Amino acid sequence: MAGQADFVDALLNPARAVPSGLINPDGGRAVKRFDVYRNNVAVSLAEALETAFPVIRKLVGDSNFSILSGVYLRKYPPESPLMMYYGTRMPEFLAAFEPVRELGYLPDVARLELALRESYHAADSVPLAPTELQVPIDRLMASRVTFAPSVRLVRSTWPILGIWRFNVETDAPKPQACGENVLVTRPEFDPKPSTLAPGGGTFTAALMSGKCFADAVDAAVAMAPEFDLAKVLGAFLEGAALTGLDEDT
Numbered sequence: 001m002a003g004q005a006d007f008v009d010a011l012l013n014p015a016r017a018v019p020s021g022l023i024n025p026d027g028g029r030a031v032k033r034f035d036v037y038r039n040n041v042a043v044s045l046a047e048a049l050e051t052a053f054p055v056i057r058k059l060v061g062d063s064n065f066s067i068l069s070g071v072y073l074r075k076y077p078p079e080s081p082l083m084m085y086y087g088t089r090m091p092e093f094l095a096a097f098e099p100v101r102e103l104g105y106l107p108d109v110a111r112l113e114l115a116l117r118e119s120y121h122a123a124d125s126v127p128l129a130p131t132e133l134q135v136p137i138d139r140l141m142a143s144r145v146t147f148a149p150s151v152r153l154v155r156s157t158w159p160i161l162g163i164w165r166f167n168v169e170t171d172a173p174k175p176q177a178c179g180e181n182v183l184v185t186r187p188e189f190d191p192k193p194s195t196l197a198p199g200g201g202t203f204t205a206a207l208m209s210g211k212c213f214a215d216a217v218d219a220a221v222a223m224a225p226e227f228d229l230a231k232v233l234g235a236f237l238e239g240a241a242l243t244g245l246d247e248d249t
Contacts, residue, residue: 045073045086052087053113055167056094056106068097084121088114108156109163112193115152115184119191122150127187127240133233139247141214145207146244150186153208155179155201161193185239192239199227200235 049069050057057065076089091107091114100106125148133140154160161182162175181201184193196204199220206216220227236242 042070042073044083045078046070048083048086049073049090052117053090053110055113055164056090056110058167059103059106059109059163060100064099068094068100071097084117090114105156105158105160105163108154108158108160111156112154112160112164112182112184115154115182116191116193119150119152119184119186122148122186125149125243128237128242128245130237132245133237133242135245135247141217142212142247144210144212144246145242146246147208148186148241148243150184150191151239151241152184153201153204154182154184155205156182161195164193183235183239183241185236185241187238187240194235194239196235197228197231199224200232203227203229203232 046066046069049072050065053065060068072087072090072093076093078086079088080086091110094100094110095107127148128145135143157179159175159178159180161180162173165172166175181196181204182193183196183200183204184191186192202223203216203220206219207213211219217227217229220229
């Protein structure tokens with residue numbers, strides 16, 4: 001009788017023979033039935049990847065994506081029974097997949113698509129009211145914040161949001177040749193990606209790591225002297241990105 005590992009390996013590797021112990025009602029080996037099942041599994045996983053990465057598919061083309069997804073699904077079998085989580089290792093796969101190595105932006109575009117999907121499926125939360133940030137500046141600078149479960153930050157040296165929009169939105173402008181820090185929020189039902197102003201990515205990353213406002217501002221200003229705190233806080237509030245303010249008393 002085949003073990004579970006052997007069964008999975010044979011299931012995702014068309015060159016492997018039917019695992020031992022799989023038989024038809026007549027006692028013969030269930031070659032045709034297993035081949036049908038193996039094909040159905042591969043098709044289902046490929047369709048899950050198409051759903052998860054529509055922009056990657058558009059960027060490389062349907063036929064190339066079919067080849068790419070076939071390699072991926074055999075290298076990275078599902079780790080969860082929920083297909084909405086399948087494909088989490090696509091960015092690292094694309095970074096190492098030789099046929100697309102020259103398309104250096106693909107891994108980060110995949111990271112953005114993953115972030116949008118994760119945001120969509122994240123738990124609901126109650127956003128922080130704008131009035132709760134109206135505290136004396138010294139108290140605000142000593143405070144830390146809690147982000148909503150749906151918030152994601154994707155930082156890249158490529159114009160990933162510009163690339164994404166150009167391939168998703170009608171009449172979107174061509175991407176500019178610059179890196180982008182993308183904040184993904186979910187103010188209502190669907191995720192909303194937006195580009196943070198200079199220093200905003202550093203500031204947000206610092207807050208997400210648990211730093212207080214003062215330390216996060218210092219890090220942002222060191223990266224971009226023109227950093228505008230009010231503008232980034234406005235993006236947070238507009239996207240319902242914050243759920244709590246913890247004053248250091």
